[in-house]
Amino acid sequence: MNLDQRDKITSTHRGHGHCLAKGCDVHGMMAEIYGKKSGLCAGKGGSMHIADLAKGMLGANGIVGGGPPLACGAALAAKKLRTGGVAVTFVGDGGANQGTTLESLNLASIWKLPCIFVIENNGYAEATSCKYSGACHDFADRANGFNMPGVTVDGHDFFAVYEVASEAVRRAREGGGPTLVECKVSRYYGHFEGDAQSYRAPDEVKRIREARDCLTNFAQKVTSAGLLTRPELEQIDAEVLALIEDSAGKAKAAPKPSAVDLLTDVYVSY
Amino acid sequence: MRVIHPLTMPKWGLSMAEGKIGDWIAQEGMSVESGVELVEVETDKILSPLEAPASGVLRRILARKNDLVPVAGLIAVIADATVPDEEIDAFIVDFKARFVPEQTGQADAASSTIQVQVGGQSLCYVKRGEGEEAVLLIHGFGGDLKSWLFNQEALADQLAIYALDLRGHGGSSKQVGSGTLDEFVEDVRGFLDSLGLQKVHLVGHSMGGAIAIKFALAYPARASSLVLIASAGLGSEIDVEYIEGFISAQRRKELLPQIEKLFADRKLVTRQLIEDVLKFKRLDGVESSLRTIASQFCMDGHQALILRDQLSALAMPASVIWGAEDRILPVSHARDLPRNLTVQVLSGSGHMVQMEAATKVNRLIAGFWRESQGQP
Amino acid sequence: MDRKISFQQAINEALAQEMERDSRVIVMGEDVAGGSGTDGKMDAWGGVLGVTKGLWDKFGDRVMDTPITESAFVGAAIGAATTGLRPVVELMFVDFMGVCFDQIFNQAAKFRYMFGGKAVTPLVVRTMYGAGFRAAAQHSQCLYPLFTHIPGLKCAIPSTPYDAKGLLIQAIRDNDPVIFFEHKLLYSVQGEVPEEPYAIPFGEARFIREGSDVTIVTLGRMVHIVSEAADTLAAEGCSCEVIDLRTTSPLDEDSILGSTEKTGRLVVVDEASPRCNMATDISALVAQRAFASLKAPIRMVTPPHTPVPFSDVLEDLYIPDARKVADAAREVVGYKA
Numbered sequence: 001m002n003l004d005q006r007d008k009i010t011s012t013h014r015g016h017g018h019c020l021a022k023g024c025d026v027h028g029m030m031a032e033i034y035g036k037k038s039g040l041c042a043g044k045g046g047s048m049h050i051a052d053l054a055k056g057m058l059g060a061n062g063i064v065g066g067g068p069p070l071a072c073g074a075a076l077a078a079k080k081l082r083t084g085g086v087a088v089t090f091v092g093d094g095g096a097n098q099g100t101t102l103e104s105l106n107l108a109s110i111w112k113l114p115c116i117f118v119i120e121n122n123g124y125a126e127a128t129s130c131k132y133s134g135a136c137h138d139f140a141d142r143a144n145g146f147n148m149p150g151v152t153v154d155g156h157d158f159f160a161v162y163e164v165a166s167e168a169v170r171r172a173r174e175g176g177g178p179t180l181v182e183c184k185v186s187r188y189y190g191h192f193e194g195d196a197q198s199y200r201a202p203d204e205v206k207r208i209r210e211a212r213d214c215l216t217n218f219a220q221k222v223t224s225a226g227l228l229t230r231p232e233l234e235q236i237d238a239e240v241l242a243l244i245e246d247s248a249g250k251a252k253a254a255p256k257p258s259a260v261d262l263l264t265d266v267y268v269s270y
Numbered sequence: 271m272r273v274i275h276p277l278t279m280p281k282w283g284l285s286m287a288e289g290k291i292g293d294w295i296a297q298e299g300m301s302v303e304s305g306v307e308l309v310e311v312e313t314d315k316i317l318s319p320l321e322a323p324a325s326g327v328l329r330r331i332l333a334r335k336n337d338l339v340p341v342a343g344l345i346a347v348i349a350d351a352t353v354p355d356e357e358i359d360a361f362i363v364d365f366k367a368r369f370v371p372e373q374t375g376q377a378d379a380a381s382s383t384i385q386v387q388v389g390g391q392s393l394c395y396v397k398r399g400e401g402e403e404a405v406l407l408i409h410g411f412g413g414d415l416k417s418w419l420f421n422q423e424a425l426a427d428q429l430a431i432y433a434l435d436l437r438g439h440g441g442s443s444k445q446v447g448s449g450t451l452d453e454f455v456e457d458v459r460g461f462l463d464s465l466g467l468q469k470v471h472l473v474g475h476s477m478g479g480a481i482a483i484k485f486a487l488a489y490p491a492r493a494s495s496l497v498l499i500a501s502a503g504l505g506s507e508i509d510v511e512y513i514e515g516f517i518s519a520q521r522r523k524e525l526l527p528q529i530e531k532l533f534a535d536r537k538l539v540t541r542q543l544i545e546d547v548l549k550f551k552r553l554d555g556v557e558s559s560l561r562t563i564a565s566q567f568c569m570d571g572h573q574a575l576i577l578r579d580q581l582s583a584l585a586m587p588a589s590v591i592w593g594a595e596d597r598i599l600p601v602s603h604a605r606d607l608p609r610n611l612t613v614q615v616l617s618g619s620g621h622m623v624q625m626e627a628a629t630k631v632n633r634l635i636a637g638f639w640r641e642s643q644g645q646p
Numbered sequence: 647m648d649r650k651i652s653f654q655q656a657i658n659e660a661l662a663q664e665m666e667r668d669s670r671v672i673v674m675g676e677d678v679a680g681g682s683g684t685d686g687k688m689d690a691w692g693g694v695l696g697v698t699k700g701l702w703d704k705f706g707d708r709v710m711d712t713p714i715t716e717s718a719f720v721g722a723a724i725g726a727a728t729t730g731l732r733p734v735v736e737l738m739f740v741d742f743m744g745v746c747f748d749q750i751f752n753q754a755a756k757f758r759y760m761f762g763g764k765a766v767t768p769l770v771v772r773t774m775y776g777a778g779f780r781a782a783a784q785h786s787q788c789l790y791p792l793f794t795h796i797p798g799l800k801c802a803i804p805s806t807p808y809d810a811k812g813l814l815i816q817a818i819r820d821n822d823p824v825i826f827f828e829h830k831l832l833y834s835v836q837g838e839v840p841e842e843p844y845a846i847p848f849g850e851a852r853f854i855r856e857g858s859d860v861t862i863v864t865l866g867r868m869v870h871i872v873s874e875a876a877d878t879l880a881a882e883g884c885s886c887e888v889i890d891l892r893t894t895s896p897l898d899e900d901s902i903l904g905s906t907e908k909t910g911r912l913v914v915v916d917e918a919s920p921r922c923n924m925a926t927d928i929s930a931l932v933a934q935r936a937f938a939s940l941k942a943p944i945r946m947v948t949p950p951h952t953p954v955p956f957s958d959v960l961e962d963l964y965i966p967d968a969r970k971v972a973d974a975a976r977e978v979v980g981y982k983a
Contacts, residue, residue: 008729042762049760058728059761063752069718070753073725073733080672080708081730100748103718110713265763266797268821270849270896444842521850523900541853552812552844 002162002169006085008056008074010067012092012120013048015060024052030247036254043257044265056085065098067091068117072104075115075172086114086172094125096139105146105180114172116165117180120155122187127199143180155183156214159221186212273353274361275324277308277346279339281423282316287371288340289313291333300328302348305630309345316419317540320345321629327351329358340371383415383441388460394441395434395461399426403494404467407433408458410476410502411567412516412560414440414550417475420628425635432470434461436478438559440550449563451575454481455488462492471639473497475624476599477567479504483577486584495642496588497635498611500596500621502567503577505603510571512598517560522548534595534620582608587642591631593619612638648840654697654833656807657772660814661698661734663843665705668732671818672708673701674723675736675772682711694738695774695833716746720771724754727769727823734818737773740789740827754823755798769823770814776829776867776917777965783953786961788866788918791927793825794894800848801894803827805869807837809892812846819845829867849896853905857885860975861905863928864915865891868966872915875971884979894924902928903936910941911978915971920948942981945974 003009003022011018019029024040032039033047040052051059058074061067071089078085091101096119108115119139123130136142143150149171153164161183168179186208190197197205222228279289292310296302307319308328322328330347333339344365347358383394396415405425409417415433422431435442437457438449447453458481462470471494474482479501486493502508512531519525522544529544530536550556567574581588590613592604598621604613614634619626651659665671679702680691689709692699702709712719716737723735737743743750750771757765777786793801800822804810810828817824854869855876864872869890876886887905891898906912912932916925925946932944947966955961 010725040762041760041764044762045760049756051757051761051765053728053761053764058725059757061753063748066721066748066753069721069749070725070728072718073722073727074729075725076722077726077729077731080726081670087725100717100721103713103715104721106713107715107718107722111710265759267758267800268766270800270822520847541856545852549808549840549844552846553840554843554845 030251034251037257065100068104075113093121093130108178112177140182150180155185275348391443401429404430408474408478444555490585506572593623648838656811720746721749734770740773782956786954816845851898854888857887860911874968907939915947942978
């Protein structure tokens with residue numbers, strides 16, 4: 001694994017995948033999405049603010065570009081406290097333009113923070129194409145302006161991303177400072193539930209699903225290489241589906257917070 | 271024998287330069303007994319009544335409500351009814367002619383506390399007066415040398431009066447070791463040594479009383495006499511809720527009900543008094559020091575160290591003063607003491623009797639010292 | 647008697663003593679040392695007005711100069727606070743909050759609540775506020791009402807060196823995000839300050855003076871203005887009870903209500919802009935909870951609803967002064983229904 005329990009991540013508003021990858025409890029996540037008291041955030045954060053600080057997941061963030069400064073802070077703490085940990089911040093192509101992100105690249109560079117900036121460039125920031133809103137085609141090019149390595153990688157290719165990440169994490173842990181990683185990906189669904197995505201060309205999503213789907217290509221590679229068999233992969237899929245169904249069922253049945261919970265945990269003490 | 275008695279502004283507090291007259295309790299022309307309350311006086315720190323210095327008629331009131339009077343200034347005149355008005359007038363004119371208010375510079379110089387090193391720790395003290403004989407005033411738990419605000423100046427008549435801050439209190443070091451009585455006794459000895467004081471009259475209040483007793487038993491040659499005011503160690507009862515409440519209070523509203531327990535008259539508890547105590551308690555280390563000390567003298571809701579049965583062994587004159595309304599250490603501890611101790615119980619006063627009935631207490635102490643030296 | 651030091655020295659001492667006591671405390675901000683990357687002296691400035699001078703000598707790289715990128719470094723301070731450090735970050739002028747407010751009010755303030763009670767953000771943001779420096783509109787605001795408004799933040803506004811040291815030590819030891827407001831005109835004010843460290847609890851106002859005719863509630867630099875007015879009024883036979891809030895969040899409601907119930911008359915003096923400031927907040931509190939005790943309408947003494955002007959005559963008109971405070975007090979005391 002590239003990351004361990006010392007390491008911290010910050011995410012975007014679309015943070016469930018990051019959460020799962022960092023090892024957050026699925027039942028807790030599901031209950032949180034349902035707004036239940038047993039949720040990771042006691043039902044008070046919801047889908048967009050899912051977090052588990054104990055697992056190093058510093059939160060999905062409802063503010064575009066809200067994560068990078070916080071990740072710089074986590075990296076700073078790791079450096080001062082000598083934990084050996086690194087911080088990874090995920091932003092989209094939209095967040096990549098936010099002042100907070102650019103300031104954070106600068107700060108991480110001058111202080112040589114063990115912070116990795118991952119831009120998930122899916123070509124669309126809400127409904128606007130990044131061809132329009134981004135002044136550069138490859139965000140990794142911005143790294144030059146901030147005196148750090150910039151790497152572009154096919155975000156659909158599991159193994160390519162793994163290699164790039166390993167290198168960036170190793171560099172950070174060894175005191176080499178930050179790296180900017182741009183993962184070129186594609187978004188299947190809209191910005192929000194119910195988004196008809198009429199701003200995209202017809203068939204665009206269909207074509208990407210056929211040619212570049214991450215999971216399809218992963219399965220193809222590991223089976224050809226003889227590392228895993230189809231039945232084994234299907235078994236994993238079935239287990240995951242069962243886990244999700246189970247947690248959804250549990251979440252639906254779980255109790256909601258009570259009126260008194262409205263007022264708690266604003267402060268440690270007041 | 272004097273027949274005209276001036277009522278003058280006392281010096282409460284080492285930096286006090288003047289006081290403000292509050293409500294008059296007595297009226298001009300009234301017959302008053304010595305010790306009776308005549309008028310309320312206020313400074314920025316304290317609100318307290320002034321007592322009649324002698325019996326007689328309140329012949330003239332010279333300062334009205336809200337007037338500011340400098341320390342030692344004339345407030346009123348008491349005299350026998352037979353004294354003619356012209357003599358009263360002449361007395362007033364003469365007093366005013368000779369009166370010089372204390373310079374502010376003098377007040378500040380005299381009021382500064384002094385630090386002295388004892389056993390590697392810093393102790394803070396204040397000295398008033400000069401004389402061949404010396405007195406050491408020892409405050410109680412949670413107090414400081416300002417516990418003697420109403421007493422130190424008044425008692426400094428041809429005596430050198432020292433008031434110190436015990437470790438963990440006031441301006442002294444907050445390191446209290448194990449906080450035992452013996453450690454405090456050694457501090458007192460070290461303090462006297464470093465000032466070159468071979469023998470002193472001791473006055474102790476509350477826990478300071480217990481310290482004084484133990485010192486006098488351990489070093490009888492160094493204690494000329496003992497005055498014990500609402501002293502610890504004379505019985506097992508103690509209001510532990512007060513002790514715990516005092517230690518744990520961090521805010522005004524937590525501390526106020528505890529401080530009020532110290533006085534029979536709640537009006538004496540001003541906001542400034544509470545604020546001063548809070549300022550002390552907030553200092554890092556004070557809370558834990560107080561807990562350490564309290565754990566030594568309180569156990570299971572009772573006083574842990576009883577010295578009552580050793581009092582008859584005291585080699586020097588000893589006197590006990592107690593307020594009848596004491597809610598911290600009950601006045602019953604002052605009863606049935608060995609006959610070598612004189613005992614005075616003052617009605618209408620609480621645990622801080624030396625503040626609430628300052629004039630009376632000062633007179634009792636001064637009288638006791640004179641007697642113990644064989645003087646009338 | 648404690649030695650006398652300045653408001654500025656009291657803040658410096660609080661920082662130094664806490665950094666001594668707890669190695670997790672770090673100081674960050676623009677020019678807090680003031681020589682980073684130059685060939686000249688490190689610690690050349692020690693803060694734009696010298697408040698953090700000397701800290702770099704004692705604590706080296708725990709005192710961090712930052713580039714002029716508030717959202718990044720305030721955000722970094724917040725991220726660091728959430729993950730094990732205890733940063734004291736300086737927002738040089740509170741007027742600059744616009745470039746980093748998201749990090750403060752959407753991130754730091756809300757982590758504990760949004761993350762179900764599992765986040766602890768022991769952050770201190772020190773910031774300069776207030777008018778009278780002839781620094782004009784963008785360097786003279788108060789803005790503490792905006793921070794007071796946010797659930798999850800605490801706000802401390804000392805008026806004396808004693809309070810500055812004690813409230814800052816409390817802020818650093820506090821496990822919630824605290825905004826600590828320093829009035830630029832108070833830095834040279836002297837006062838008695840104990841040498842030992844001490845912490846003043848939040849939500850505990852101070853009674854500057856006791857009185858019976860009118861209650862005057864105020865905070866920050868206005869405490870000194872109000873004291874001046876109270877002296878004038880005392881000479882006229884009007885006895886004022888003056889309350890220094892010390893913190894706006896939490897707010898010492900009991901002291902405000904108790905005093906107003908006693909005097910029946912209230913004046914609130916607030917240097918912050920008049921719409922939605924502390925004066926309006928406190929007036930509403932009293933009107934709701936102590937209405938029956940009021941013998942006169944409440945009066946607020948505030949600047950007008952304008953930006954802070956540059957020209958000295960205009961700025962002096964802008965800032966509430968002792969005369970305006972005394973007039974307001976006379977008005978409520980003289981009020982007849």
